[in-house]
Amino acid sequence: MPKARTIILLLLVVLIMLLVSGVVGMTEIVAAFNLLLLRPILNFLVLLSGYLFGSFGLAIVVLTVIIRVLTWPLTTRQLHSAKAMQAIQPKIAELRKKYAKDKQRLGEETMKLYKEEGVSPLGCVFPMLGQLPIWIGLYQAVIQGLGIAPENLLGLSKQLYSWAPIQEQVPLNSHFLWLDLGSGDIFMGILVAASMWTLQKMSTQPSADPTQQSMGRAMLWIMPLMFGFFALTFPSGLSLYWVLTNLISIVIQYRVSGWGTLRVPSLSSLRQGRILQPANTPQSGDIGAPQLEGAEADSVVSGRKGAVGAGEGSPRKKDRNGKHRDKRKVRRRGR
C-alpha cells in the first residue's frame, strides 16, 4: 500500500506541475476525465441496462454495488486509519500540552508518535482520494444518462460508444419502482437525508474541544438536510445512487467501528426503558460492539452487544477493584 500511496502522490505532483506550467489546461483534464472515467462508466451503465430488462435504475443499483465492492478494501483501510488516528488522540493532546511553547519539538514528537504507533496522518486521505474520481465518474454518468432536457440527450451523443447494443438503449428507460429517475422525489429525499444522518452519526468521533463538538453537532444535521434538499431537486437516479452508497457505507462503517456514536436501543435497555450509550471508539478488537462513552466506558462490564449504560438505580455494584459490575452477573456467579 505504501507503493500505491507514493504513486498517487507522484501523480498529484505531476498533475499540479502540468497545470502550473500551462502544458495542460482544464479542458484537457476534463477531456481526460471523460475519456478515462465518465465514458467507460456511462457506457457500462447503459450496456448493463440492456441486460437488466432495459432498466436504468437496476443498472445504477448493480453498478453502485460493483463499485463499492471493488473499493471496499480502500474504504476499510481509510476507516481503520481514521480509527487508529482517533485512538492516539489522547497521546497527541498530551504532547501538545507538553510542548505548547516549542512547535518544532511538538512536530518532531508527533511524527515520532505516528511512527511508533504505525499510523500515517494521511492514511485516511489517500484511500478516499483514490475513490473520489470513481464516485465523480458515476455521479456524472447518472446525471448525463438521466438528463431529460434536450441538452442532456444531445450530450449523451458525445459520450456513448458507437456500438449498436449501447446505441439501441437510447433513450434510457427512466422509470424504476415508483420513481421517474429523471425527476426529484420527496421520499428519496427523506431516504438520502436519513441514511446520510445515520452514517454521519456512526462515523463522527466525539471531540474534547467544545468548538469542534458544536461544529460536529451542526454538521451532523446540515449535511443530511442539504443532501436531502438536493435529492428533492436533482434526478432521483442520483438519489438512488446516494442512498445505496450510504447504506453500503453504513455496513462497512459498522464492520470497522461498530455503531459509533449512534444510539442503538438494545432489547434489555428497551425493557428497562433505557438506551445504550456507545463509546467514542472501540477499545479492543471487539469490532461492531456498541460501547459506552467516556468515563462510563471504563466502569462498565459490557456484553458482546447490548451493554446497559450506567446510571442511578442501575442494577450494578462495584467490585473489589472499585469497578462496577452488573448485579445480575454477580448474582449468577454467586449461585
Add this chain to the structure above:
Amino acid sequence: MVDGDTLFVGSMGGRVVRLELSARQEDKRVPSKSDGEWVWAPEVEQAGSIFSCAQGGQFGAGVLYGAPVVGNDTVYIGAYSGKVYAIDAEHGDDVWEEPFETGGSIVGGVAVADGTLFVGSSDGKLHAVDVSTGRAKRGFEPYATGDEIVSTPVVQDGVVYFGSLDQKLYAIYADTGKLKWDEPFKTGGGVASKPLIVGEVVYFGSFDSKLYAVYADTGEPKWEQPFEAGNWFWAEALYHDGIIYACSLDHNVYAIDADSGELASGWSTNPFPTEDQIRSSPVIVGDVLVVASEDGKVYGIDLETGEERWQRDLESSILAPLCTAAGKVYLHARHDNTVYAFDGEGGQDWSVSLTDIK
C-alpha cells in the same frame, strides 16, 4: 420564423419577439420600439429558477426550444412547460383564453394545417388542437407512441409525419389520427429530426446514425441501405437539386444523392467537416449552404463544389434552426441570446440582443 418583413423568434428566457426587418438599424445592437424595430415581446413563459426547473425533472432545461409558426395572423409556439401558445401577430395578445396543455414537455416545433395544430410532447403523444378555440380537436384522439416525441411534425396531403424516441417514424391521418401505414417505420434509434418530404419520399435521420428514405404512401424504404454517418442525426435535412444535405452530430455535413442514398460526387470533400456538433438545421441562400455548429461557427459552403466560401465565429453556441428570407440568414445564438443577420456571402448585417428588449 420569417413572415414577409417580420421575424418572429422565441428565446430561452420565455419571450416571443416580433422584429421588423425593414426598420432594423444596423448600427444599433439594442433595438428601439419607438423606431418600430420591434413591435411586441410578451413573456409567454417564466424562465424560473434552477430549482423550479428541476422540480419537473428538467434539470438545466430552457423554456422555448421549438421555432414559432405563423398562420392566420397568429403566431403559435410550444414551450418546454408543455403549453402551446397562440399570439396575435399584430399586437402580441393571447388569442386563446388559455394555452393548450399537453401532458409533458414540448421540445420540437408545431405544425399547422387546415385549422389544426399538431404538436408532439414528452408524454409520448401527438396532440391535435383546434386553432380557433385552442382546445383539443374533436374526433382526434391524441396518438400515443412508445416514448417521448421531440421531433417537429410535418403535415402533407392530410397526413402527419413525425418521429418518436421509440425509434419509429409515424404517418397518421390528420383528420382521424389513425395510422396510414400498416405499421410505423422502425429504425435502430430514436427519431428526433423533423422529417423532410420531397415529392413522394420522406427523409429523416435517427439516433442509430442512419439517414432513411421511405415512401410517404407506403412506408417502404426507398434506398437499398440507409445512409450511415458517424453519430446521430438531430437536425432536419435539406433538399436541393437532387441532393440531400444532412448534418450529423459527428461534426460533418453530408451531400447525399437523393435517389441512391450514396455520397454525391460533386463535392471535392464529402463530407464537409466542421469543428463541433451540428444541431441546427441548415439553410440555402443562393448557391451557398449555410451551416452553424454548436461552438458558434457559421460556415458558408459552396453548393456545387463543397468548398468553404466563408466562415464566421460568433463565439456563442448555436442550437436553433437557421431561417432564411430575401437572401438573408437569421440565426439565434444561445449564450448571448442574440439574433444575427448575415447575407449570403457571410457579411454580418446586424445583431440584436433579445435580453435588451424590455
